[in-house]
Amino acid sequence: MSDEQRMVIVGASLAGASAAETLRDEGWTGAIVLIGSETELPYERPPLSKDVLLGKKETESAQLHDQQWYDDNNIELRLGTTVTAIDPAAKTVTLDDDSQLSYDKLLIATGSRVRQLDVPGADLPGVHYLRTAAESQTLTDAYAAKPRVVVVGAGWIGLEAASAARERGSEVTVVEPQSTALASVMGETVGGIYADLHRQHGVDLRFGTGVDALEGSDKVTGVRTSNGEVIPADLVIVGVGVQPNTELAEAAGIDVASREDGSGIVTGPDLQTSAPDVYAAGDVVRWDHPLLGRSIRVEHWQNAKDTGKAAAKAMLGQDVSHDLIPYFFTDQYDLGMEYVGDVPRGLSPHVVLRGDPQSGAYLAFWLDDDNHVLAGMHVNTWGAIDGVRDLIRSGRSVDPERLADPSVELAEV
Numbered sequence: 366m367s368d369e370q371r372m373v374i375v376g377a378s379l380a381g382a383s384a385a386e387t388l389r390d391e392g393w394t395g396a397i398v399l400i401g402s403e404t405e406l407p408y409e410r411p412p413l414s415k416d417v418l419l420g421k422k423e424t425e426s427a428q429l430h431d432q433q434w435y436d437d438n439n440i441e442l443r444l445g446t447t448v449t450a451i452d453p454a455a456k457t458v459t460l461d462d463d464s465q466l467s468y469d470k471l472l473i474a475t476g477s478r479v480r481q482l483d484v485p486g487a488d489l490p491g492v493h494y495l496r497t498a499a500e501s502q503t504l505t506d507a508y509a510a511k512p513r514v515v516v517v518g519a520g521w522i523g524l525e526a527a528s529a530a531r532e533r534g535s536e537v538t539v540v541e542p543q544s545t546a547l548a549s550v551m552g553e554t555v556g557g558i559y560a561d562l563h564r565q566h567g568v569d570l571r572f573g574t575g576v577d578a579l580e581g582s583d584k585v586t587g588v589r590t591s592n593g594e595v596i597p598a599d600l601v602i603v604g605v606g607v608q609p610n611t612e613l614a615e616a617a618g619i620d621v622a623s624r625e626d627g628s629g630i631v632t633g634p635d636l637q638t639s640a641p642d643v644y645a646a647g648d649v650v651r652w653d654h655p656l657l658g659r660s661i662r663v664e665h666w667q668n669a670k671d672t673g674k675a676a677a678k679a680m681l682g683q684d685v686s687h688d689l690i691p692y693f694f695t696d697q698y699d700l701g702m703e704y705v706g707d708v709p710r711g712l713s714p715h716v717v718l719r720g721d722p723q724s725g726a727y728l729a730f731w732l733d734d735d736n737h738v739l740a741g742m743h744v745n746t747w748g749a750i751d752g753v754r755d756l757i758r759s760g761r762s763v764d765p766e767r768l769a770d771p772s773v774e775l776a777e778v
Contacts, residue, residue, distance in 0.1 A: 369395065369396075370395045370396070370469035370470075371395060371396040371397075371398060371466075371467065371468055371469055372385075372388055372393065372395065372396065372397045372398070372468070372469065372470050372471075372472070372680060373398045373400070373458060373466060373468035373470075373471050373472070374397070374398065374399045374400065374471075374472045374474060375400055375448045375451070375458060375471065375472065375473050375474060375475055375613065376400070376401060376472075376473065376474035376475040376476055376647065377399050377400060377401020377402075377403065377406075377407045377442065377443075377444060378401070378407060378474050378475075378476045378647055378669065379407065379408070379409055379410070379429065379647065379666065379669040379670060379673065380474040380476070380646040380647030380648075380669040380670070380672055380673035380676075381399055381401070381407065381472065381474035381646070381647070381673065382399065382407035382429050382430070382673070383429075383646075383669065383670045383673030383674050383677075384472050384474065384646060384673040384674065384676055384677040384680075385397050385399050385438075385440050385677075386429075386430075386438075387673065387674045387677035387678065388677045388680070388681065389438050389440070391677065391678060391681055391683075392681075393681060395469075396439075396441070397439070397440045397441065398441045398443060398466065398468075399435075399440055399441065399442050399443070400443045400446050400447075400448055400458075400460070401442075401443070401444050401445075401446065402445070402446065402447045403444065403445070403497065403498075404444050404445045405424075405428070405444070405497075405498050405499075406428045406429070406430070406431070406432065406435075406442075406444070407428070407429050407430070408424070408427040408428045408429060408498055409427045409429065409666060410427070410496070410666060411427075411666050411694075412426060412427040413427060413495065413497075413498060413500075413501035414495055414501070414522055414525040414526060414529070415525065415529070415696050417501050417502070417505055418495075418501060418504060418505055418508070418525070418526065418529040419529050419532060419533065420505055420508065420509070420533060424498040424499075424501055424502050427498060443460075446460055446461060446462075447460070447461040448460060448461075448613060449461055449613075450613070450616065450617070451471070451473075451613055451614070451616075451617040451619075451643070452617065453617055453618070453619070453640035453641065453642075453643055455467075456468055456469070456471075456642065458471070468642075469642065470642050470643075470644070470680040471642060471643045471644070472643075472644045472645070472646060472673075472676050472677070472680065473613065473614055473619075473630060473638070473643065473644070473645045473646075473649060474645070474646045474647045474649070474669075474673065474676075475609075475610040475611075475613060475647075475649050476609075476610055476647055476648045476649065476669075477607040477608055477609045477610055477648040477649070477664060478496065478607060478608060478610055479494045479495075479496045479603070479604075479605075479606075479607055480605045480606045480607060480608055481494075481603075482517060482576065482579075482603045482605060484576055484577060484578050484579060485577075485578040485579070486578050486579030486580055486581060486585065487579055487603075489579055489581050489584055489585040490583065490584040490585065491581070491584040491585035491598075491599065491600050491601060492579060492585050492601045492603065493507070493600065493601065493602050493603070494602070494603050494604075495522055495526055495602060495604065496607070504526070504600075504602070507600055508529065508530055508533045508535060509533070510599075511533065511534040511535050512535055512598075512599035512600040513535065513536045513538075513597055513598055513599045513600070514526075514527070514530045514535045514536065514537045514538070514598065514599070514600050514601075514602065515537075515538045515539075515540060515588045515596050515598040515600075515601050515602070516530075516537065516538070516539045516540070516601075516602045516604060517540050517541075517576055517588070517601065517602070517603045517604065517605060518539075518540075518541060518603065518604035518605045518606070519539050519541035519543070519545075519546040519547065519548075519560070519570070519572070520547060520549075520550070520604055520605075520606065521547070521550075521604075521693075521695060522604035523539060523541075523602065523604035524539075524546060524547070524559065524563065524695075524697060525695060525696075525697060526602045526604060527539050527563060527568050527602075528563070528566070528697040528698055530602075531563075531566050531567060531568060531698075532698065536569075537567070537568045537569065538568070538569040538570075538571065538588075538596050538598075539563070539568055539569070539570050539571065540571045540574050540575075540576055540588060540590060540596070541570070541571065541572050541573075541574065542572075542573065542574060542575045542591075543572065543573070544572055544573055545557045545559075545560050545572055546559045546560040546563070546570070546572075547559055550708075552713075552714070552716055552731070554716045554718070554729075555716060555729050555742075558722045559697075560572070562697065562698065562700060563697075566698055571590065571596075574590045574591055574592060575590065575591035576588055576589070576590060576591070577589045577590065577591055579598075579601060580595060585598055585599075585600070585601050586598065586599075588601060607648070607664060608628065609628055609629050609630075609648050609649040609662070610648075610649060611628065611629065611630055611649055614630045614638065614645070614649070617640065618639075618640070619638045619639050619640045619643060620638065620639040622651050622660070622662075627651060627660070627661075627662055627710060628651070628662065629649055629650055629651030629662035630645040630649050630650050630651060631651055631652075631660070632644070632645055632650055632651070632652045632653070633652065633653050634652060634653050634654070634655045634685070634686040634687050634688070635675075635679045635684075635685045635686065635687070636650060636652055636672060636675055636676040636679055636685065636687060637679060644676040644679060644680055645672075645676070646669070646672035646673045646675070646676040647668070647669040647672055647673065648662070648663075648664050648668075648669065649662075650662065650672055650676075652672075652687060654687075654688060654707075655686050655687075655688045656688040656690070656758065656760075657707060659709065661691070661707050663691045663707070665691065665692070665693035666693065667691070667692040667693060668691055668692075671687070671689050672687065675687040675689075690705050690706060690707075690754050690757055690758065691705065691706065691707050692704065692705045692750075692754075699725070699745075700725070700744060700745060701744070701745055701747075702742055702743065702744050702745075703742060703743055703750045704740065704741070704742035705740065705741060705742070705750060705753055705754045705757060706731065706738070706739050706740025706741055706753075706757050707739065707740060708731050708739050708740050709739075712733065712739075714731040714732055714733055714739055714740075715731070715732045715733075715734075715736075715765070716729060716730070716731055716732075717729070717730045717732060717765050717768050717769050718730075718769060719768060719769050719770070719771055720746070720771050722744070725744070725745055726744060726745040726746050727743075727744050727745075727746065728741060728742065728743045728744070728746055728749060728753070729741065729742050729744075730753070730756075730768060732763070732765065732768075735762055736762040736763050736764070736765060737760060737761070737762055737763075738753075738756040738757050738763060738768075739757070740757070741753035741756065741757065749775075752774075752775035752776065753775065755775070755776070756775060756778070763778045764778055
């Protein structure tokens with residue numbers, strides 16, 4: 366590739382910015398154009414639901430780089446700009462001012478958006494989502510008044526928002542239609558442990574309960590649940606999941622998985638889409654994972670960084686087979702957790718606990734029917750995650766009894 370060629374990245378996200386940085390680190394001296402709909406410089410999302418929401422840091426602390434870095438690295442930032450169409454045949458993208466930009470290689474890193482709560486009153490003032498830097502700052506400011514908070518959804522974002530609200534002195538209720546916290550991702554056993562953590566910190570948990578409407582006129586004043594109760598609220602936070610922004614790719618004729626198949630832009634291990642010279646990274650990509658032997662899509666911070674880097678190398682013609690194990694973390698109250706692995710959709714794995722959850726420090730593992738470790742996590746057991754990752758990468762069957770025994774080294778189970 367010559368220096369006169371242009372790399373275009375759609376999505377000034379963590380994945381997109383990581384790709385731009387990697388292109389320069391790997392020696393690419395040609396043009397790089399990074400396009401994003403938001404006006405903020407590219408940033409990481411984890412601080413938005415953690416230190417920023419706790420009032421400990423400003424949203425600017427989540428920025429990957431300052432403007433000078435992009436200038437110094439000759440990366441053209443087009444913020445506040447939306448790509449409205451991709452033409453793989455002409456190798457152009459159309460922008461929201463109807464202008465067109467040609468590319469030699471294109472990366473789609475459009476991320477995901479929050480799922481909207483579809484009930485009466487969902488558009489009332491005082492109803493919040495937590496995805497962007499602006500939304501995080503609005504919530505952080507609102508928490509200062511110690512409002513009565515109702516969180517809709519007991520997933521990761523909902524629980525982190527609830528934790529921050531409690532730590533800042535708010536009365537918090539969580540409404541969740543499933544039987545416990547994190548049921549769809551952690552299962553009943555581990556989800557129940559997280560639920561107990563929040564109860565111990567004074568959160569009112571309403572499981573098996575849906576939301577029929579949000580009440581109020583000029584602003585939200587309450588949440589009417591599926592059992593007819595109205596929970597008073599000064600502020601409502603909705604955390605009912607996200608969906609990948611695959612519409613651009615789909616409209617361009619690029620292969621996209623159905624929702625039933627887990628959604629996402631379909632790629633091989635090299636993160637190249639069905640269109641020549643078009644790649645995908647971050648929340649939107651569903652790639653064939655060479656180690657796990659199936660396609661996966663991951664909605665976490667580390668995956669955005671890793672796939673952004675891998676896609677950049679593939680765009681440069683390097684031999685890429687992206688096989689890193691998915692990883693994420695959370696901080697809630699005095700709990701710190703790291704998780705690695707991936708449990709296939711629809712599977713009901715066997716859970717093995719290593720250590721006593723009541724002690725506040727333990728490990729958990731998710732095993733298939735043949736006792737292969739699909740995923741594992743530690744809670745306040747720092748330094749253990751590498752051993753968990755090694756178990757997954759080994760692909761070997763383990764002895765569940767030895768796995769549960771803290772006296773047995775993980776390498777020897």
